[in-house]
Each structure stands twice: as C-alpha cells, then as structure tokens.
Amino acid sequence: GEQVEQRPPHLSVREGDSAVITCTYTDPNSYYFFWYKQEPGASLQLLMKVFSSTEINEGQGFTVLLNKKDKRLSLNLTAAHPGDSAAYFCAVNRNNNNAPRFGAGTKLSVKP
C-alpha cells in the first residue's frame, strides 16, 4: 500500500524565516495531495490541496509544490509568524474512492 514519508518531524524557526516541509510517496497512482494543519489541542483542518503535477498553489503565506515525477510534495512558508506554529500533515489519495493516507506530521514552532 501507499507509504507516505514526511520530513522533518520537528522544525523550529524564527519569525520571518522560511520553512520547508517535504513528503514523499510511493504509489504511482496517487493523484490528489493535501496539506492539513492541526493547531495545539485542536483537530485537523485543510490548509491547501493540489492536484496537477508541478502545480504551484499559493495561499495563506504558503506555497505547495508537487512533483509527480519524483513523487514529492512540499509545503513552503516564506515568512513564518508565530501564528503558523502548529503540526502540519500531508495526505495523499488515489483517483478513485479510496481513503487518504497521511504522513507522520511536522511540528512547526515559530519563535518571535
């Protein structure tokens, strides 16, 4: 089955710094890709999604890059602020009515 590896598990940056979280996956039939955010003590909420190869999707200060050739998905934050402190999870799904598989998560800490 699908294996989703997410790195790094922990990331600490200063306010204004950039941050990058990367996921790699194994299933070549993966077609839909998501990033979810989990604030401390809360549940997961969708942050962004991207479907097309090498698509760039921007929003909320984040950029998502997808490279299907390398089976790699990244979440890039160009100027972190303390409100971005949370756990981030990538999720991958096939193009049928399957169930999404998640990475292990990255706990991002942004210090003032």
Place this chain on the structure above:
Amino acid sequence: EAAVTQSPRNKVAVTGGKVTLSCNQTNNHNNMYWYRQDTGHGLRLIHYSYGAGSTEKGDIPDGYKASRPSQENFSLILELATPSQTSVYFCASGAAGGGAETLYFGSGTRLTVL
C-alpha cells in the same frame, strides 16, 4: 462548515473491556473514516466506510471493528481493549469525490487503556 461530532472526548478503559467510540456527521457525506494519532506515526487509517451498511479495513484494522448503521453515524468498537490501543482517535467525513474530497475532522477522542 462540515460538522463532525465525536463522543466521548475522553475515555479511560480497563484492559479486556469493550469500548465504543461514536462519530456523527450532519453534512450528508457518504464517506467516513477512523484514524488514530500517535506521536511519530501521524494519522493511521483503521477503518472507513462508503455509506450506510458498508465498512472497509484500513491499514491497521486488527483489534478494531467498525459499524455504519446510517449515513450520519460511524462507530469504532474495541471488543477487548489493550494498552497498545491507548491513543487519540479521529473521525472524519468527506463527500465522495473520487479521491479529491476534503476531509472534515471531529475533535478527537483521547482513549487510555489501563
């Protein structure tokens, strides 16, 4: 906004006991999921369902059963709870969309098995 409600929020159970975790969604989504969240493992898929009466095994179904008696309700059942099942459990729902669906999560149930 999708509404997914889990109960109980917290549960302490004894080893060998039966535990039922409940999930209710009010958005008429066809798909529902149970994941558990553990440090270092992220969210792992236990069971999921495509609609009332259907359940499918996820990646770690051993020791768990699922029940989907209606569109709105999806339960996770631990017949003989073990300490290794101590975890935070999340239920989620999604509109069937061939894989493109956004998942809406409940607030989670923290289960401790002593």
